[in-house]
Amino acid sequence: MTKKTIAVLPGDGIGPEVTRAAIQVLESIGRLYDHEFVFREGLIGGSAIDEKGDPLPLETREISAESDGILLGAVGGPEWDHLPGDQRPEQGLLGIRKMLDLYANLRPVKAYEALIDASPLKTDIVAGVDFMIVRELTGGLYFGEPKKRETIDGEEQAIDTLAYKQSEIKRIAERAFEAARVREGKVLSVDKANVLESSRLWRETVTECAETYPDITLEHMLVDNAAMQLIAQPTAFDVIVTENTFGDILSDEASMLTGSLGLLPSASLGATGIGLYEPVHGSAPDIAGKNRANPLAAIASAAMMLKYGLQMEEEATRIENALEKVLEAGYRTADITESTQAVTTTEMTEAVVKAL
Amino acid sequence: MTKKTIAVLPGDGIGPEVTRAAIQVLESIGRLYDHEFVFREGLIGGSAIDEKGDPLPLETREISAESDGILLGAVGGPEWDHLPGDQRPEQGLLGIRKMLDLYANLRPVKAYEALIDASPLKTDIVAGVDFMIVRELTGGLYFGEPKKRETIDGEEQAIDTLAYKQSEIKRIAERAFEAARVREGKVLSVDKANVLESSRLWRETVTECAETYPDITLEHMLVDNAAMQLIAQPTAFDVIVTENTFGDILSDEASMLTGSLGLLPSASLGATGIGLYEPVHGSAPDIAGKNRANPLAAIASAAMMLKYGLQMEEEATRIENALEKVLEAGYRTADITESTQAVTTTEMTEAVVKAL
Numbered sequence: 001m002t003k004k005t006i007a008v009l010p011g012d013g014i015g016p017e018v019t020r021a022a023i024q025v026l027e028s029i030g031r032l033y034d035h036e037f038v039f040r041e042g043l044i045g046g047s048a049i050d051e052k053g054d055p056l057p058l059e060t061r062e063i064s065a066e067s068d069g070i071l072l073g074a075v076g077g078p079e080w081d082h083l084p085g086d087q088r089p090e091q092g093l094l095g096i097r098k099m100l101d102l103y104a105n106l107r108p109v110k111a112y113e114a115l116i117d118a119s120p121l122k123t124d125i126v127a128g129v130d131f132m133i134v135r136e137l138t139g140g141l142y143f144g145e146p147k148k149r150e151t152i153d154g155e156e157q158a159i160d161t162l163a164y165k166q167s168e169i170k171r172i173a174e175r176a177f178e179a180a181r182v183r184e185g186k187v188l189s190v191d192k193a194n195v196l197e198s199s200r201l202w203r204e205t206v207t208e209c210a211e212t213y214p215d216i217t218l219e220h221m222l223v224d225n226a227a228m229q230l231i232a233q234p235t236a237f238d239v240i241v242t243e244n245t246f247g248d249i250l251s252d253e254a255s256m257l258t259g260s261l262g263l264l265p266s267a268s269l270g271a272t273g274i275g276l277y278e279p280v281h282g283s284a285p286d287i288a289g290k291n292r293a294n295p296l297a298a299i300a301s302a303a304m305m306l307k308y309g310l311q312m313e314e315e316a317t318r319i320e321n322a323l324e325k326v327l328e329a330g331y332r333t334a335d336i337t338e339s340t341q342a343v344t345t346t347e348m349t350e351a352v353v354k355a356l
Numbered sequence: 357m358t359k360k361t362i363a364v365l366p367g368d369g370i371g372p373e374v375t376r377a378a379i380q381v382l383e384s385i386g387r388l389y390d391h392e393f394v395f396r397e398g399l400i401g402g403s404a405i406d407e408k409g410d411p412l413p414l415e416t417r418e419i420s421a422e423s424d425g426i427l428l429g430a431v432g433g434p435e436w437d438h439l440p441g442d443q444r445p446e447q448g449l450l451g452i453r454k455m456l457d458l459y460a461n462l463r464p465v466k467a468y469e470a471l472i473d474a475s476p477l478k479t480d481i482v483a484g485v486d487f488m489i490v491r492e493l494t495g496g497l498y499f500g501e502p503k504k505r506e507t508i509d510g511e512e513q514a515i516d517t518l519a520y521k522q523s524e525i526k527r528i529a530e531r532a533f534e535a536a537r538v539r540e541g542k543v544l545s546v547d548k549a550n551v552l553e554s555s556r557l558w559r560e561t562v563t564e565c566a567e568t569y570p571d572i573t574l575e576h577m578l579v580d581n582a583a584m585q586l587i588a589q590p591t592a593f594d595v596i597v598t599e600n601t602f603g604d605i606l607s608d609e610a611s612m613l614t615g616s617l618g619l620l621p622s623a624s625l626g627a628t629g630i631g632l633y634e635p636v637h638g639s640a641p642d643i644a645g646k647n648r649a650n651p652l653a654a655i656a657s658a659a660m661m662l663k664y665g666l667q668m669e670e671e672a673t674r675i676e677n678a679l680e681k682v683l684e685a686g687y688r689t690a691d692i693t694e695s696t697q698a699v700t701t702t703e704m705t706e707a708v709v710k711a712l
């Protein structure tokens with residue numbers, strides 16, 4: 001019997017309902033494979049601000065640091081929008097990424113056959129889409145210093161800094177090359193090398209790094225062009241590696257391609273071995289607490305935890321297969337159907353548990 | 357008889373053929389309305405590097421500064437990709453933007469009925485798309501200082517800076533509000549205010565500025581969400597205003613929505629009254645010199661020059677109507693048809709001239 005401790009950080013909005021669903025599925029997996037998952041819950045984001053006055057309370061840091069993996073729901077919501085930047089729910093998420101040095105954000109984008117009609121794109125464009133965005137997560141424009149506001153000659157100014165060291169670029173490039181190895185062997189590095197110094201260092205470093213991976217094909221693309229090509233020919237991609245902000249924008253754009261935003265998981269990995277796993281979707285305050293949220297992205301995130309964090313590949317695949325099965329069987333939460341017959345969060349979760 | 361001097365900067369790749377087309381159309385307009393357009397040609401980008409060793413030679417600066425408006429083709433190509441960042445073709449474009457303080461880049465995105473089938477998006481999603489992106493063009497991440505590379509403790513590092521002063525944000529916001537006034541009265545300001553200091557100043561300043569425009573509705577959206585919504589519901593937008601880099605990415609994404617990249621024009625306006633007008637598409641070196649390029653974006657850019665730069669609204673509308681007419685009549689260059697019956701650049705141009 002393997003025992004694993006999972007930190008569960010439900011967060012805000014629909015976070016609690018969807019992480020609950022993921023726990024339920026993990027418990028089933030535990031029974032099926034004789035693993036013991038111990039869940040320790042912590043506050044993060046807006047709910048942590050409300051209860052502790054801090055988006056990332058000390059206790060949450062401890063629970064996370066002592067875990068084998070972290071399941072996160074979502075953070076943020078309009079009730080905290082008025083707070084100053086450094087005291088917002090998002091700081092909880094940014095803080096934990098930084099604390100655990102979670103520099104590699106893996107976002108697989110896959111078109112589910114059964115859902116292809118829900119895509120805003122034409123079927124022949126999205127059918128077969130299957131790629132992975134590897135977003136740098138602890139550097140770039142999000143964290144560079146100086147990051148400040150000041151009054152110069154009586155006028156307000158604000159500054160953010162996009163900074164990278166070669167070592168930061170190298171380690172994320174390596175993740176991308178490794179990811180491509182178990183995929184189709186193609187890496188596309190996205191930058192703005194015709195304008196940005198940091199992008200030129202990025203391109204140089206990724207190119208150098210490629211020498212160690214002669215089995216992988218490396219190409220480069222400017223970020224504006226990548227934003228176009230994601231729509232024009234999304235099946236052309238395998239692994240895309242890019243800077244923090246570019247990755248934020250492109251991965252959200254990509255999540256819209258397949259009509260299955262409610263299904264997309266992500267993994268944030270670092271040097272410590274403790275990863276953070278969360279749905280790509282946000283906290284969706286408008287449907288929070290209504291048992292209407294799609295739990296599949298959180299469940300798929302739990303599967304990523306098994307695969308990338310706990311070396312339980314078979315168990316992960318079992319969850320992934322169950323997800324495909326319930327979709328093929330026609331189960332749909334409200335986000336992926338226009339019919340009034342949508343199933344609830346709990347019904348969808350039970351269907352997945354049965355399909356395991 | 358009005359006399360206007362137009363600086364023509366054909367640039368690289370297909371730049372020369374498409375600007376030639378635009379000139380031809382302007383000459384027709386000149387005859388029809390009894391205007392005299394004087395065209396003065398200048399080198400820019402890669403071809404300027406080849407001939408003068410400078411992507412923006414002094415003579416080009418002079419021709420531009422003395423003009424009533426600038427028609428630009430496109431810059432860049434693989435033959436100059438090996439050059440160091442500050443000596444590339446793109447520096448010609450960035451240089452002229454900065455020199456004339458062209459801080460407002462207007463990019464209308466419109467679905468042409470006749471072309472809707474060429475869109476990667478479903479017809480019901482793109483039908484009726486008609487919005488304008490107002491991109492800040494002389495600040496933000498493109499120009500902020502420090503922008504440099506250095507070795508610290510034996511390791512290479514690179515830095516770019518995203519900086520804005522309140523006055524820079526205010527003037528671009530005003531352009532957006534003005535643009536919305538002659539449209540549907542809605543401005544969406546796009547930022548990353550949950551992470552970036554510059555975005556928080558951006559949001560604050562745009563909000564303040566809105567007080568002077570009580571007739572306009574202002575909303576805010578995070579850039580990652582905007583990248584999604586552009587695909588999910590592109591008809592929801594009217595005017596989008598955003599930072600330089602965000603605008604670069606979002607406007608290229610948007611250009612792909614309607615299947616008519618080859619038709620999209622842009623105007624870059626500043627304080628001096630001299631604007632720069634150029635197609636959104638690039639230099640397309642693969643088809644350069646083959647008489648295959650779509651001249652419509654360059655022609656539509658000339659129409660924007662008449663409208664925004666030379667106060668010739670009627671003439672501009674006449675060109676726009678001619679464009680719609682040739683598309684409805686079935687004229688298609690190779691980029692917008694799969695048929696082998698595609699017309700050439702010159703045939704398309706002649707069709708437009710006739711349709712005037």
Ligand SMILES: CC(C)[C@H](C(=O)O)[C@@H](O)C(=O)O
Pocket residue numbers: 076090093094248550551580
């Ligand atoms: C909540 C926000 C800070 C976060 C980010 O921008 O990284 C989110 O958009 C994401 O992509 O995980």
Ligand SMILES: CC(C)[C@H](C(=O)O)[C@@H](O)C(=O)O
Pocket residue numbers: 194195224432446449450604
């Ligand atoms: C050529 C390049 C410098 C330019 C930019 O990034 O601004 C182009 O992509 C554009 O959008 O006009």
